[in-house]
Amino acid sequence: MADDDIFKALADPTRRTILDELAESPGQTLFELCSRLAMKHRLGMSRQAVSQHLAVLEAAGLVETRREGRYKFHDLNPAPLRHLTERWTGPNPTEHTP
Numbered sequence: 001m002a003d004d005d006i007f008k009a010l011a012d013p014t015r016r017t018i019l020d021e022l023a024e025s026p027g028q029t030l031f032e033l034c035s036r037l038a039m040k041h042r043l044g045m046s047r048q049a050v051s052q053h054l055a056v057l058e059a060a061g062l063v064e065t066r067r068e069g070r071y072k073f074h075d076l077n078p079a080p081l082r083h084l085t086e087r088w089t090g091p092n093p094t095e096h097t098p
Contacts, residue, residue: 003087006080009060015053017041019062022076029071030054 009015014037021036022028028036034050037043054074057063061080066073 003084005060006062006084009056009062012053012056014043014045015057017043018050018053018057019076022063022074026075027073029073033074 017037018033021033021040025032025036030047030051033054034045034047037045037050054063054065058065062077064075064077066075
């Protein structure tokens with residue numbers, strides 16, 4: 001996963017909303033996500049469109065999936081976000097070396 005992939009994934013407001021939903025309620029199926037996006041956020045998107053957004057998030061490492069039988073569950077993976085923040089906030093980001 002490259003930082004550029006993470007930034008690209010986060011650039012889209014719909015993908016950020018999907019991450020918000022997964023943070024609030026982990027382990028959702030595509031059907032559950034589509035329902036929540038439609039009801040809670042008034043985002044009338046096809047299952048295919050949501051699936052494409054999930055693919056971008058998964059490629060960036062921000063979403064992990066697991067299969068149980070015929071169901072595929074999606075979970076937020078916050079590790080890439082921590083990696084990005086640590087990139088600039090290291091041990092003491094205000095300390096400069098001459």
